[in-house]
Amino acid sequence: xMSLEMESCDRGQAAEVPRVPKSARGKRSVRKKxxxxxxxxxxxxxxxxxxxxxxxxxxxxxxxxLTACAKDVRVKQEQxxxxxxxxxxxxxxxDSCNESxxxxxxxxxxxxxxxxxxxxxxxxxxxxxxxxxxxxxKAELSSNFRAIADLWSPxxxxxxxxxxxxxxxxxxGFHKNAPDMxxxxxxxDVDMKPxxxxxxxxxxxxxxGLKGVAGYSxxxxxxxxxxxxxxxxxxxxxxxxxxxPNCTAEHSRVRKLLTxxxxxxxPPRMHKSDLSYSDVERKPSFRNKKMHYTRQxxxxxxxxxxxxxxxxxxxxSEFGRANGKGNTKVTKxxxxxxxxxxxxxxxxxxxxxxxxxxxxxxxxxxxxxxxxELLVEIPENxxxxxxxxxxxxxxxxILGGGLCVGVLHHGKKVRDDxxxxxxxxxxxDDVLDNLGFxxxxxCTHNPLQVxxxxxxxxxxxxxxxxxxxxxxxxxxxxxxxxxDVSHELAVTPLTMNYQGSDHDSVHSPDKVYRNSRAxxxxxxxxxxxxxxxxxxxxxxxxxxxxxxxxxxxxxxxxEALVLAVEKLGTGRWRDVKLRAFDxxxxxxxxxxxxxxxxxxxxxxxxxxxxxxxxxPQELLDRVLAAQAYWSQQQAKLQxxxxxxxxxxxxx
DNA sequence: CTTAGGG
DNA sequence: CCCTAAG
Numbered sequence: 085x086m087s088l089e090m091e092s093c094d095r096g097q098a099a100e101v102p103r104v105p106k107s108a109r110g111k112r113s114v115r116k117k118x119x120x121x122x123x124x125x126x127x128x129x130x131x132x133x134x135x136x137x138x139x140x141x142x143x144x145x146x147x148x149x150l151t152a153c154a155k156d157v158r159v160k161q162e163q164x165x166x167x168x169x170x171x172x173x174x175x176x177x178x179d180s181c182n183e184s185x186x187x188x189x190x191x192x193x194x195x196x197x198x199x200x201x202x203x204x205x206x207x208x209x210x211x212x213x214x215x216x217x218x219x220x221x222k223a224e225l226s227s228n229f230r231a232i233a234d235l236w237s238p239x240x241x242x243x244x245x246x247x248x249x250x251x252x253x254x255x256x257g258f259h260k261n262a263p264d265m266x267x268x269x270x271x272x273d274v275d276m277k278p279x280x281x282x283x284x285x286x287x288x289x290x291x292x293g294l295k296g297v298a299g300y301s302x303x304x305x306x307x308x309x310x311x312x313x314x315x316x317x318x319x320x321x322x323x324x325x326x327x328x329p330n331c332t333a334e335h336s337r338v339r340k341l342l343t344x345x346x347x348x349x350x351p352p353r354m355h356k357s358d359l360s361y362s363d364v365e366r367k368p369s370f371r372n373k374k375m376h377y378t379r380q381x382x383x384x385x386x387x388x389x390x391x392x393x394x395x396x397x398x399x400x401s402e403f404g405r406a407n408g409k410g411n412t413k414v415t416k417x418x419x420x421x422x423x424x425x426x427x428x429x430x431x432x433x434x435x436x437x438x439x440x441x442x443x444x445x446x447x448x449x450x451x452x453x454x455x456x457e458l459l460v461e462i463p464e465n466x467x468x469x470x471x472x473x474x475x476x477x478x479x480x481x482i483l484g485g486g487l488c489v490g491v492l493h494h495g496k497k498v499r500d501d502x503x504x505x506x507x508x509x510x511x512x513d514d515v516l517d518n519l520g521f522x523x524x525x526x527c528t529h530n531p532l533q534v535x536x537x538x539x540x541x542x543x544x545x546x547x548x549x550x551x552x553x554x555x556x557x558x559x560x561x562x563x564x565x566x567x568d569v570s571h572e573l574a575v576t577p578l579t580m581n582y583q584g585s586d587h588d589s590v591h592s593p594d595k596v597y598r599n600s601r602a603x604x605x606x607x608x609x610x611x612x613x614x615x616x617x618x619x620x621x622x623x624x625x626x627x628x629x630x631x632x633x634x635x636x637x638x639x640x641x642x643e644a645l646v647l648a649v650e651k652l653g654t655g656r657w658r659d660v661k662l663r664a665f666d667x668x669x670x671x672x673x674x675x676x677x678x679x680x681x682x683x684x685x686x687x688x689x690x691x692x693x694x695x696x697x698x699x700p701q702e703l704l705d706r707v708l709a710a711q712a713y714w715s716q717q718q719a720k721l722q723x724x725x726x727x728x729x730x731x732x733x734x735x
Numbered sequence: 736c737t738t739a740g741g742g
Numbered sequence: 743c744c745c746t747a748a749g
Contacts, residue, residue, distance in 0.1 A: 629744095631743065631744070632744085655738070655739085656737095656738095657737080657738075658736085658737060658738090673737075673738090674738090674739095674743085674744090675743075677738080677740095678743070678744095736749105737748100737749085738747100738748080738749080739746100739747090740745100740746090740747090741744105741745085741747105742744080742745080742746100
């Protein structure tokens with residue numbers, strides 16, 4: 085996965101070609117994207133847990149919570165069983181999971197023996213590629229960079245044909261900017277990541293770097309789940325490591341399978357009533373996945389078939405769309421009691437909270453907590469009991485480390501525990517709308533991450549999410565995974581992108597968080613959404629068409645987009661996606677195209693009319709320049725009309 | 736599956 | 743963002 089993009093840089097020239105017949109481009113088959121990703125399913129354990137907590141209320145923190153969770157899990161499992169059938173058809177793919185959940189995705193592989201066996205095979209191709217890439221990556225980075233710069237330099241432009249080179253006019257700018265792009269990447273990917281952690285595993289590390297190199301990656305948000313491919317991660321646990329690869333392979337496979345399923349299984353048009361929650365994100369996800377897997381079509385098909393034959397059970401807890409994702413919902417005015425109760429069960433809600441505002445008590449009712457998504461894959465022949473056990477283990481692993489509650493206000497994490505609610509700006513009234521809670525896996529450090537502003541837009545209810553750590557546990561190794569995870573979490577505060585790799589599962593906390601962002605924006609659409617927990621049942625058919633949650637482009641993303649378009653031109657959105665947003669699973673080429681469209685529009689209107697985060701004028705100028713340049717190029721390619729125009733003018 | 740556009 | 747027609 086990683087890096088192929090780089091190559092494009094090298095071969096920049098080729099890239100420049102405005103458009104190549106599809107056939108020619110087709111070669112991209114080489115595209116590497118492999119199979120990364122893991123499949124994850126979302127489990128709304130949290131929600132369940134929450135419910136439990138509320139009900140039982142007991143607990144002080146840790147242990148009780150665990151217990152509760154375990155139970156819930158079980159319950160969930162059962163529910164899952166019921167819905168299994170349903171799910172099978174409606175499997176949510178990772179994206180959906182990702183988006184929705186946020187949390188750590190856990191994948192459990194029960195008897196994945198075959199997975200192991202398969203792994204080598206499945207990954208071999210990619211691996212080779214990767215390894216080679218990896219080895220060369222860093223070294224190449226600089227060279228590539230240079231190459232790019234050269235490419236863009238005036239000279240090269242001159243030398244080359246206009247057509248071949250990227251916007252001449254912009255050349256200077258590119259040149260200049262190129263570095264920025266990389267910087268952008270690096271800082272996040274490289275810098276943030278704690279070298280030590282990854283270092284042990286070169287494999288793990290590289291992915292990130294490569295990614296960064298390859299394309300800008302701004303995806304902190306990650307959806308990542310996909311990132312599975314990178315394997316990585318915790319040096320610490322050997323077991324995990326071993327496990328991971330397998331997981332990855334499996335995940336990939338599963339994903340693919342899922343994807344296939346979608347296609348095959350999903351009726352073109354389902355009745356709303358028939359739809360399952362998963363439907364909601366399905367579409368989007370599907371698309372994304374496709375992208376990633378495009379290169380492996382062949383394999384994919386195979387997988388597809390496979391899936392049909394051997395079906396594993398996949399449980400997804402969260403189906404729901406974004407809404408579902410939710411997290412915990414707090415109802416505005418509820419009883420204080422409820423709040424406390426919840427609090428009690430879980431953690432610590434800020435005692436201050438209640439206490440802080442002397443005069444005004446902030447009343448929150450937490451209806452449910454969302455649990456991290458878990459993906460469980462086990463053979464059909466596995467017993468229900470084993471399934472339950474697996475899930476239970478996973479949950480315990482997650483919770484075992486203890487949970488911490490994070491408080492989000494207006495999308496930002498409130499880190500200072502000593503602040504009073506008032507000081508934190510959490511007022512009575514606005515609280516509900518702007519306050520969010522998150523459950524985090526053992527937070528010793530407390531790393532927090534700030535959620536993207538976008539997330540902020542929540543709904544009236546407060547969502548609490550919990551990014552639990554992702555567990556990477558595999559069957560037996562679950563526990564270890566958990567430990568590691570927590571560790572990782574603690575350690576890696578700001579990471580962005582990812583860590584990772586795809587491979588696994590381990591996301592940094594941040595990442596998790598970001599994912600979690602998903603939690604945030606749950607569309608209010610369904611009333612049920614709040615209920616989240618219910619994985620099932622009922623009502624929820626509406627999901628199907630759910631619209632993807634809005635994820636405004638950040639300036640960094642815009643820059644990456646501009647950069648890519650400057651180089652590739654308009655009309656090659658897939659390439660743009662691959663080049664600059666390969667890691668951003670939630671950005672499809674269509675999204676990029678649309679964004680470009682809006683950017684062009686934005687650049688044309690007065691600053692006062694613009695909304696959202698202001699995009700630097702410089703970027704907008706580049707947008708216009710690039711747009712003009714590429715439009716012209718396009719026109720040249722089809723000189724039919726141009727001549728006429730010209731002639732006319734002349735005449 | 737990708738593009739390109741309209742909604 | 744979504745939906746679709748085209749290719």
